[in-house]
Amino acid sequence: MKSDSETKEKLLKSAKKEFLENGYMKASLRKICADAGVTTGALYFFFEGKEDLFAAIVKSPLDTLTELLKKHFSDDVSVMSAPGFMEKFSIETDKEHDSLGTTLVHHIYQNYDAFMLLLTKAQGSKFESCVDGLVELIEKSYKEMADRMAAQNPDCQVNEYMRHWFAHMNVDAFIHLLTHESDEQKAIGHMGQIMDYLVKGWMEMILIQEKESASK
Amino acid sequence: MKSDSETKEKLLKSAKKEFLENGYMKASLRKICADAGVTTGALYFFFEGKEDLFAAIVKSPLDTLTELLKKHFSDDVSVMSAPGFMEKFSIETDKEHDSLGTTLVHHIYQNYDAFMLLLTKAQGSKFESCVDGLVELIEKSYKEMADRMAAQNPDCQVNEYMRHWFAHMNVDAFIHLLTHESDEQKAIGHMGQIMDYLVKGWMEMILIQEKESASK
Amino acid sequence: MKSDSETKEKLLKSAKKEFLENGYMKASLRKICADAGVTTGALYFFFEGKEDLFAAIVKSPLDTLTELLKKHFSDDVSVMSAPGFMEKFSIETDKEHDSLGTTLVHHIYQNYDAFMLLLTKAQGSKFESCVDGLVELIEKSYKEMADRMAAQNPDCQVNEYMRHWFAHMNVDAFIHLLTHESDEQKAIGHMGQIMDYLVKGWMEMILIQEKESASK
Amino acid sequence: MKSDSETKEKLLKSAKKEFLENGYMKASLRKICADAGVTTGALYFFFEGKEDLFAAIVKSPLDTLTELLKKHFSDDVSVMSAPGFMEKFSIETDKEHDSLGTTLVHHIYQNYDAFMLLLTKAQGSKFESCVDGLVELIEKSYKEMADRMAAQNPDCQVNEYMRHWFAHMNVDAFIHLLTHESDEQKAIGHMGQIMDYLVKGWMEMILIQEKESASK
DNA sequence: TATGAATGAGATTTCATTCAT
DNA sequence: CATGAATGAAATCTCATTCAT
Numbered sequence: 001m002k003s004d005s006e007t008k009e010k011l012l013k014s015a016k017k018e019f020l021e022n023g024y025m026k027a028s029l030r031k032i033c034a035d036a037g038v039t040t041g042a043l044y045f046f047f048e049g050k051e052d053l054f055a056a057i058v059k060s061p062l063d064t065l066t067e068l069l070k071k072h073f074s075d076d077v078s079v080m081s082a083p084g085f086m087e088k089f090s091i092e093t094d095k096e097h098d099s100l101g102t103t104l105v106h107h108i109y110q111n112y113d114a115f116m117l118l119l120t121k122a123q124g125s126k127f128e129s130c131v132d133g134l135v136e137l138i139e140k141s142y143k144e145m146a147d148r149m150a151a152q153n154p155d156c157q158v159n160e161y162m163r164h165w166f167a168h169m170n171v172d173a174f175i176h177l178l179t180h181e182s183d184e185q186k187a188i189g190h191m192g193q194i195m196d197y198l199v200k201g202w203m204e205m206i207l208i209q210e211k212e213s214a215s216k
Numbered sequence: 217m218k219s220d221s222e223t224k225e226k227l228l229k230s231a232k233k234e235f236l237e238n239g240y241m242k243a244s245l246r247k248i249c250a251d252a253g254v255t256t257g258a259l260y261f262f263f264e265g266k267e268d269l270f271a272a273i274v275k276s277p278l279d280t281l282t283e284l285l286k287k288h289f290s291d292d293v294s295v296m297s298a299p300g301f302m303e304k305f306s307i308e309t310d311k312e313h314d315s316l317g318t319t320l321v322h323h324i325y326q327n328y329d330a331f332m333l334l335l336t337k338a339q340g341s342k343f344e345s346c347v348d349g350l351v352e353l354i355e356k357s358y359k360e361m362a363d364r365m366a367a368q369n370p371d372c373q374v375n376e377y378m379r380h381w382f383a384h385m386n387v388d389a390f391i392h393l394l395t396h397e398s399d400e401q402k403a404i405g406h407m408g409q410i411m412d413y414l415v416k417g418w419m420e421m422i423l424i425q426e427k428e429s430a431s432k
Numbered sequence: 433m434k435s436d437s438e439t440k441e442k443l444l445k446s447a448k449k450e451f452l453e454n455g456y457m458k459a460s461l462r463k464i465c466a467d468a469g470v471t472t473g474a475l476y477f478f479f480e481g482k483e484d485l486f487a488a489i490v491k492s493p494l495d496t497l498t499e500l501l502k503k504h505f506s507d508d509v510s511v512m513s514a515p516g517f518m519e520k521f522s523i524e525t526d527k528e529h530d531s532l533g534t535t536l537v538h539h540i541y542q543n544y545d546a547f548m549l550l551l552t553k554a555q556g557s558k559f560e561s562c563v564d565g566l567v568e569l570i571e572k573s574y575k576e577m578a579d580r581m582a583a584q585n586p587d588c589q590v591n592e593y594m595r596h597w598f599a600h601m602n603v604d605a606f607i608h609l610l611t612h613e614s615d616e617q618k619a620i621g622h623m624g625q626i627m628d629y630l631v632k633g634w635m636e637m638i639l640i641q642e643k644e645s646a647s648k
Numbered sequence: 649m650k651s652d653s654e655t656k657e658k659l660l661k662s663a664k665k666e667f668l669e670n671g672y673m674k675a676s677l678r679k680i681c682a683d684a685g686v687t688t689g690a691l692y693f694f695f696e697g698k699e700d701l702f703a704a705i706v707k708s709p710l711d712t713l714t715e716l717l718k719k720h721f722s723d724d725v726s727v728m729s730a731p732g733f734m735e736k737f738s739i740e741t742d743k744e745h746d747s748l749g750t751t752l753v754h755h756i757y758q759n760y761d762a763f764m765l766l767l768t769k770a771q772g773s774k775f776e777s778c779v780d781g782l783v784e785l786i787e788k789s790y791k792e793m794a795d796r797m798a799a800q801n802p803d804c805q806v807n808e809y810m811r812h813w814f815a816h817m818n819v820d821a822f823i824h825l826l827t828h829e830s831d832e833q834k835a836i837g838h839m840g841q842i843m844d845y846l847v848k849g850w851m852e853m854i855l856i857q858e859k860e861s862a863s864k
Numbered sequence: 865t866a867t868g869a870a871t872g873a874g875a876t877t878t879c880a881t882t883c884a885t
Numbered sequence: 886c887a888t889g890a891a892t893g894a895a896a897t898c899t900c901a902t903t904c905a906t
Contacts (some may be wrong), residue, residue, distance in 0.1 A: 007886080023339065025241050029880060040881080042887050050880065123239065123339050161406050163391055172388050176381055197421070201413050210365050221869075245897065258870050260898070437890075455771060457673050461876065474891050476877070555671065555771050593838050597824055604820050606815055622809050629853065633845050655865080687867050688902080692865095698901065754892060 007017045010036040015053050016113045021036030024117075025124035031138045041057060053126050058118045061111035066137065068104055081159055103192050108174060109184040131171055139167035142202075158205055167203060173198070226252040226260045230267050232329045238320050239338035240333075274334045277327035278346060282353065283321055289357035321326055321407050325400040335391045346400060347387055355383035360416075378421060386414060440478045442468040447485050448545045456486055456549075456621035487559050490550045495563060498569065500536055523563035537623050540606060541616040552609045563603055571599035576636075590637055596643035598634060605630070656694045658684040663701050664761045672702055672765075675774035702773050706766045709759035710778060714785065716752055721789030727831055753839050756822060759830040767823045777818035790850075807851055814850060821846070 014035040018027045029050055033040050077101040110113050122128045142163050173194045181187045230251035234243045245266055249256045263269040324331050338344045358379050389410045397403045446467040451460045459480055465472050479485040540547050554560045572593050588596075605626045613619045660827050662683040666675045677698055681688050695701040754800045756763050770776045831836045 005886080026340065028878085030878090039888050041883085041889070044881075044883095045886060124242065161397065161402075162394060162409055165389070165406070165410065168392050169385060169388070173381070173387070176384055178381065181377065186377075190381070192377060193383065193421075197417050200420070201417060204414070204416070205409075223869075244895080246895080255871055255873095256898075257872070257900085259902095262867060266897070439890075458772065461872080462874080469747060471892055471894095472877080473879085473893065476879095479888060482876070489662070492649070564794075575827070582775065593829065593834075594841060596828065597821070597842065600824055601817060601820070602728070608816050612812060613663075613809065618809075622813070625810055626813065629849050636848070637845070652867085676899085678899090689868070689904085690866050692866095692902075692904095 005046070007038055007042055010041055011038065011046060011053070012057060016057055018216055019054065019057070019121055023121045023123060024050075024128075028080075029053075040169060044207070051126060054117070054127070058114045058122070060129070061107070061114040062118055065104070065107060065115075066134075068107055069134065070105060070189055072101070074140060076188060097126055101191055104174075105184065105188050107179070108178065110189060112178070112182075115178055119178060133176070133196050134171045135164070135167045137163055138170050142167055158207070159201075162205060166198065166205075172199060181189070217412045221262070223252070223258060227254065227259055227262060227269070228273060231375055232273055232333070235333050235337055236274070236329060239337045239339060240266075240344075245269075266320055267341060270333070270338070270343070274330045274338070274343060277323070277330040277381065278343070280335055280415075281320070281323060281331075282350075284323055285353055287349065288317070288320060289354060317407055317411055318404055321400065321404050324394065325403060327393070328398075331390075331394055335394060342375070347391075351380070351383045354386050358383055382414065382418060382421075401424070439470055439474060441600070443470065443485070444489060444527070446498060448489055448549070451489070451549050451553055452545060455553045455555060456482075456641065461485075469470075478485065481535055483557060486549070486554075487561070490546045490554070490559060493539070493546040494550055495557070497536070497539060497547075498566075500539055501569055504533070504536060505570060533623055534586055534620055536606075537616065537620050540610065541619060544610070547606075547610055548593075553611060563607075566598045566603045567596070570602050571596055574599055574620070590634075594637060598630065602630065653694070655684070655690055659686065659691055659694060659701070660705060664705055664765070667702065667705070667765050669771055671769045672776075674696075677701075694734055699773060702765070702770070702775065706762045706770070706775060708848075709755075709762040710766055710775070713752070713755060715780075716755055717785055720749070720752060721786060731811060738773055741770055743798065749839055749843055750836055752822075753832065753836050756826065757835060758828070759788055763822075767826060775840075778814070779823070782819045783815045785813070788819050797842060806850075810853060814846065814853075818846065 006153050011032065014032045015027075018035065022028075025208050027050075028039060029043060033054075043053065047056060118130055119125055122130060128214045142158075146163060173191070177187050177190060180189060227248065230248045231243075233246045234251065238244075243266075245256060245259060248269075249259050259269065261271060268365060334343055334346055362379065389407070393403050393406060397406060443464065446464045447459075450464045450467065454460075460483075461472060461475060464473050464485075475485065479488060484607060550559055550562055578590050578595065605623070609619050609622060613622060659680065662680045663675075666680045675698075676687060677691060680701075683690055691701065741801075766775055766778055770778060774818065793804050794811060802830060820841065825835050825838060829838060
């Protein structure tokens with residue numbers, strides 16, 4: 001019910017613009033206030049400072065993304081590590097997978113500005129390493145997946161570096177999407193292709209490792 | 217020996233440290249000078265300003281990388297688009313490819329700090345979009361490759377978005393390497409795996425497209 | 433009363449002093465702020481920078497002077513180019529002339545500091561050639577006057593150089609007044625003498641030209 | 649016999665250029681040295697500093713001008729205060745007068761740059777009030793002239809302010825010449841006209857004063 | 865003669881932040 | 886709620902000058 005004061009709204013809007021144009025560091029609170037038609041004092045009534053203003057834009061979308069991601073990957077883990085998955089993957093599972101990927105992309109495009117800021121304009125703010133956080137999150141799921149698969153196929157191992165890199169690529173894929181494709185529908189299409197490639201890569205990597213291990 | 221004044225050397229060293237720690241924008245010339253044990257005036261004797269100081273560290277390594285990259289990919293283009301490549305790829309050609317990839321990685325690790333700055337700490341400087349430059353360079357090669365392959369197999373096409381993404385991933389791979397693996401030998405190993413994955417992905421993507429086209 | 437903040441007033445006062453003592457270029461904003469008892473930041477709240485601070489002191493007086501000058505000379509032009517003026521000049525017209533000259537001198541002395549700055553201390557600021565502007569303004573009137581008189585007495589011509597010089601002298605007369613006579617009443621007296629001399633010189637110059645032309 | 653080192657010569661030439669372009673204050677010794685192709689150290693071998701470098705350009709021409717001026721006006725004084733001058737002035741005396749005025753103008757145009765600097769670009773240097781010095785010099789002559797004439801015609805007085813103004817105008821005439829007429833021959837022509845006007849004004853001013861005194 | 869490195873003090877400007885009202 | 890004035894610290898940069906070599 002917080003009546004979301006008009007001033008606060010204007011401030012947030014101007015802030016988005018300024019942060020997007022100049023990045024966190026170069027952004028000037030003065031300009032934001034001027035653009036919003038209020039004084040600096042007003043800004044400090046609603047926000048604690050520059051950092052807090054930035055957070056007000058990006059925190060909630062990021063938290064939601066984190067939740068979504070956790071869910072998405074915990075699903076993936078159960079699916080991909082299900083007995084017999086490796087023989088038949090990319091058949092029925094794809095639907096489930098895609099639908100969740102779509103949810104992620106959808107969330108990101110619903111909060112386009114926020115994620116743009118978060119993923120490409122946060123240098124200097126306390127969110128500057130939020131990418132790392134996401135990567136870590138994903139990597140954790142990857143690790144679990146790998147562990148479960150290894151439990152079934154003992155020769156199946158992915159080295160740590162590659163695992164981390166895959167996680168990174170996963171996040172980078174979102175960033176790339178955001179910065180290169182403004183249309184959500186097309187974005188979902190691209191993401192599908194990319195995820196296919198990633199999943200296949202992941203599988204093959206494991207198989208190769210297997211073969212390598214086998215040939216020793 | 218008067219060619220490389222001791223002071224200039226100290227200045228460059230301190231600058232590297234400060235830029236690495238705080239990034240281009242937040243870096244303070246005062247601190248750099250203080251750390252080097254000279255006055256700010258001294259800095260301005262050797263460099264034209266902050267931008268020039270940064271450039272003094274990163275420009276030459278970047279230029280060399282660009283050259284190396286051009287050569288590397290022009291080789292790749294001729295190899296990969298050679299008749300019959302798709303049937304037998306990843307056999308003898310790999311050696312050639314690896315050796316050049318090694319050269320790239322070697323160059324990057326020889327100038328570790330410079331590339332760290334360039335690829336992750338340049339925001340605010342005129343090098344802030346050097347990543348885009350590299351991506352573009354690589355993409356150009358990718359396009360040529362794709363065109364040549366398309367000339368041989370008319371159904372073979374990669375959509376523009378994926379091509380750009382592959383180029384980006386290629387650069388991101390270097391960045392990831394730099395930020396996560398400080399040992400050059402291991403880095404070369406990782407890079408080999410990644411490049412394999414990338415090349416395979418590239419090929420499959422084309423084959424898939426072919427199949428898709430065929431099924432229409 | 434909040435229209436003219438005390439601090440701003442103090443700043444302007446200190447600025448006047450500093451600019452007068454050291455001229456625009458040598459003047460130090462630091463000293464101005466120190467003298468006004470505020471920090472440099474305060475100055476930048478009220479003014480955009482050094483140039484703007486200077487302008488805040490001199491612009492409005494200069495603009496007014498320009499208006500006054502235009503009016504003064506447009507009156508002069510109509511009077512001096514009236515039929516029969518040359519035979520009876522310096523009789524009743526002088527009053528009109530003097531009264532306006534008085535207005536000019538009055539305006540200048542009302543803004544003593546501003547004109548002092550403008551005419552003798554503006555080197556380095558964007559007002560540094562304001563003297564030229566005034567000369568040009570006056571010269572334009574002179575030219576019109578000369579043209580009208582020439583229309584009545586076809587042989588009547590003043591060469592360009594002398595016309596420009598007269599205009600310059602006119603402005604120089606004001607500068608000289610300002611720098612050498614601080615008492616406005618006395619200044620008005622001096623100005624009367626000088627203007628008489630200038631008008632007479634102007635007339636004679638024309639008569640001489642006439643004679644010269646006649647003797648050809 | 650001082651072999652006038654080539655370096656010194658180059659330095660002076662570059663200094664003239666820089667001072668003319670930017671004025672004393674804005675002029676940069678660094679730029680002067682760079683333009684001359686030497687280092688700052690060299691400059692400090694030949695000159696004591698910025699002030700001394702400027703003086704090296706302007707001092708000697710100024711001293712000579714002072715001498716010339718003294719002579720010119722001491723001649724004028726004797727001529728103009730000769731018994732019966734006022735009845736017959738502007739006849740034979742004109743020749744004498746013109747010849748000396750020509751000498752002055754010639755000297756100034758022979759040292760065009762130096763006087764340009766001295767009269768219009770010296771703000772900030774110790775020569776910044778050299779104009780006042782010249783005015784004072786001339787005024788002294790004027791005063792003597794006026795005194796001598798007053799001795800002959802007791803009613804003949806020029807008030808102090810006007811005397812000073814005339815002196816100023818005299819110098820201003822030179823400045824104006826320098827800044828508006830680069831051709832010496834034409835300059836001499838202009839100067840003739842101006843001096844005629846000045847002398848006539850001077851005489852008439854005295855006559856008016858006489859009349860004014862008489863009418864009391 | 866001249867170099868080239870270095871000084872050190874000063875310049876203007878920017879900015880997030882605070883606080884009395 | 887919001888203003889608007891003011892802070893204070895830091896930023897980059899410029900310059901005449903000095904001095905060991």
